[in-house]
Amino acid sequence: MLALHIEEIAQALDGTFVTGREPVDISQMYVTSVSTDSRVTSDHGLFVAIKGEHVDGHDFLQSAARHGYVAALVDHEVKLPEAHDTPSDSQHEMDQGLQREDNPQILQILVPDTVKALGQVAHLNLEHRRALHSPFTIIGITGSVGKTTTKDLTRALLASRDNTVAPQGSFNNDIGLPLTATTVDERTRYFVAEMGASGIGDIARLTAIARPDVGAELRVGTAHVGEFGSVENIFLAKSELVEALPQESGIAILNADDENVARMQDKTQAAHVLWFGITNATHQAQLDVTARNISVDNIDRPSFQLIIEGKLAGDVHLQLSGKHHVMNALAAVSIAHCLGLPDEQIVRVLNSHIPLSPHRMCVREVEVNSQRFTVLDDTFNANPDSMRGGIEGLASLGDENSYRVAVLGPMLELGEESDELHHEVASRVYFDGIDNLIAVGTPSLPEADHLADAYVEGVHQAAHATDIPVNPTKARRHGPFSLTRVKDADEAYAQMMYVLEKHPHALFLLKGSHAAGLSALADRLLRHTVTSADSSATPAAGVNQA
Template identity: 45%
Template sequence: MMSLSVAEIARATAGRLTHCGGDGAAATVGSVCTDSREAGPGSLFVAIAGDHVDGHDFVRQVREAGAVAALVTREQDVDIPQIVVPDTVAALGAVAKATVAARRATGRPFTVIGITGSVGKTTTKDLIRGILSTQAPTVAPVGSFNNEIGLPLTATKVDADTRYLVAEMGASAIGEIRYLASLVPPDIAVVLKVGVAHLGGFGSVENIRRAKAEIVQALPADGVAVLNADDPRVATMADMTPASTVRWFGIAESNNPCDVRATNVTVDGTDRPEFDLVTPEGQAHVHLALRGRHNVMNALAATTVALRLGVPLEDIVSVLDAQTAASPHRMAVSTVSLPGHASRDGGASAGACFTLIDDSFNANPDSMKAGLDGLAAWHAEGTDTPYRIAVLGSMLELGDDDDAKHRDIGAYCQRLGIDAIVCVGSDTDPNLDRLAADFADGARAADTSGRMHVELVHGADEADRSVTALAADHPGSVVLLKGSHASGLSGLATRWTSQAAGSQKPPTASRAEGDNA
């Protein structure tokens, strides 16, 4: 973190400094956290009142851990310097803004890359981080820290040596990206796609386009907009930015000019894409370590940014060929072995071993189809195509026609030749159950021959039992987990992979890690 004192942070947040005897106001803050378990010597603890936990209850604990100050809305009877503000989330944003401003004030080269889009933000962020970190110190989070808590927390990690900050910006309403960009103004802004994620919150696709355009509208005159030439809604943003430079990436041959393009795109038997990368600096063949044809566009976006920043093409290709998913629950592939357990009919099921494609972090129609494409492509070129099981959780915030969108996904499974679809609802949430039933209805209506196994279950535990039974009956199965966070499938993925690895659970999403569009 940049060297900021407690007193400077109080001024940046317009807060009232209390419990500050001695030289407490002069103490230097070395890090910022919202989780009391991460507090340590020199840290600033931001107390946020959540739905289930109130950070104010842990101020004494962070003092004992060595924190130098706490940012609070209610003064606590604890002997630690406290900065009292009306809203600690807004104050956290002010700390981030002050951190970035202090880094820019050093006069040393520093570039902020902002990324948004309905899909692909986190993967593109991870690729850009992977490339740029081979060149200079780079700050970017692991996971989807793209909201009003996660992005500021990331920005506070910037220090005097940071050359690049990669900032993922999500939104569930118009104005949210504008706010995030006001805290961390981008020098380069990437827009990946305008889709229908969170359509229910935005009200229309046009509103989603307007929200995404806020990132390019925040660019300075000497900034750079990096736009998807294959998405006509993104293409309109070239006329909406004050930036003097626009760079384009895409696949469609009809889109010209296009600065960075992929041609001859194919996928191998484990869904790893290959393509010829065409750039102003030359051409190269790429075989992505990431799985999923959709990740070609993310790789093109990352390449466009890296080339603009002077990274040699051979260094870019080296990272693209080697970097697997850095953030959890995004097309992560593992082998899972499960013991047998009691079945729903009271009998015992056999154990099972299968390949798991864990893409369970979140879901919308675009990302759902991309995940299913990957499942369908898995060793599809051979004579021994595996039994393919799609475990699908509901997609949320899609607007009034969400039932039709779910039925369409069920029908899409049939068109791809998926062997089994396990539709995961809930025994406590009628809306999740209704949408899961729509998956099943769409699949059954499309599957007139009755070839596909279609099953509706009411929670992750039932899905566990169903998949175990199906995989036991079909050795060598491959299983896709895909659904919104509320479906509980990411927890199921963690359960399975923890059993397989015999290890502790990997981290799960927090309030700082958003699933915004």
């Protein structure tokens, strides 16, 4: 973060100072970092007190003061202990050796909305960076699926050239994005901003914080259609990214394989539009970036020939599992190409990139109770589009003798079509040559628990369908399809162990919305990852070691 004077921050927020029990000299007070975590030591830090569903940051101002923060954004004045009162510190603070006899004060900046104020501080920081004479570019990425992987690939590409800031994981909302933006400083050349939305106007608010110079639109899918109300509303919400691009210099990067993304050409005034894709389903005159001769290896890592502006840039072998990641790579390549990275550098970085964000198409060989098997962990979240990619990934793993199991939790926020969409996913599992489906319930979220039953119903419908031809290349080789409905992730684990007794070395896909608890199950399993030194027989061993 660039150093910002506290008076400039308060003025930008139209905030009011609350000084506490003693006068505070703010003439030399400045801020060099921002956080919502009072436990992180932060000299010259600004603490943002946010009231969440279960925890209120306003309760931790004393902790923030003890950890070096000089000021806090608050939506109401917080009364702090007097200088010699005995503080009620957490055990964590005692473990850190903090001084219990002190009750340091902290300057409070009173604002109506601390989340909005956080965004304003982030915007102020970015504007200070733009005011410097050195080049600085903001890249925005959005889409119903693929945002985080594309962001990670883009970060890797741009970081190979110059200092790049991008969020860890999926910090893509009105808290995560501005927190990442406050880490931009005078050395930063590129800021890669992942932009998510749960409704119309969300991305517009994010682009008001960080107006992008380059905007990449990946896909308009059915993720969160329940929140948006319709796919058309998703289109309108995602379009807000390219609508924010500057007319004189903006670059819009659009997916030519998605008809809704292609429509965004009419929603932007950006000076340049680049197209990426594989099939060019929307019949653009030319694909600026595409892939040819796509194939996958035995753990579903794609290889392809990268074509940039009609010329072969090189052969790419991604370290990500899942054929659908080719499109994410093409989007990242488009960003890097328009910003001037040489073709050979792009190919080199793609071939060496190791996945950064957890629970996204991560393939590991694990060993539990002397049973060695393969886990495809894609548990970060789930929607119909990403489910399709996960199932395709499982179907591509292993060889013709492999036994494949889909362990699926529910997909949330799909609206009135939720049951039908779960039926379709189950049908895909049934017809794509998968041997076994374990449908996982969510007793902690009763309103979604019935969706595991929707998977079961979908399998029964598929089994009795007479109008769907079976693809002989995806025929099951281990007898009849198996189906189990389990209560929760713990029962799913037990069922997996039972399956392994009959089918050693099975392949498991773990996928579902966060509420299903499958990411915790994945963590439990991946603690037993087999390292490359431990493995001598299975080609999946040691893959994608972080």
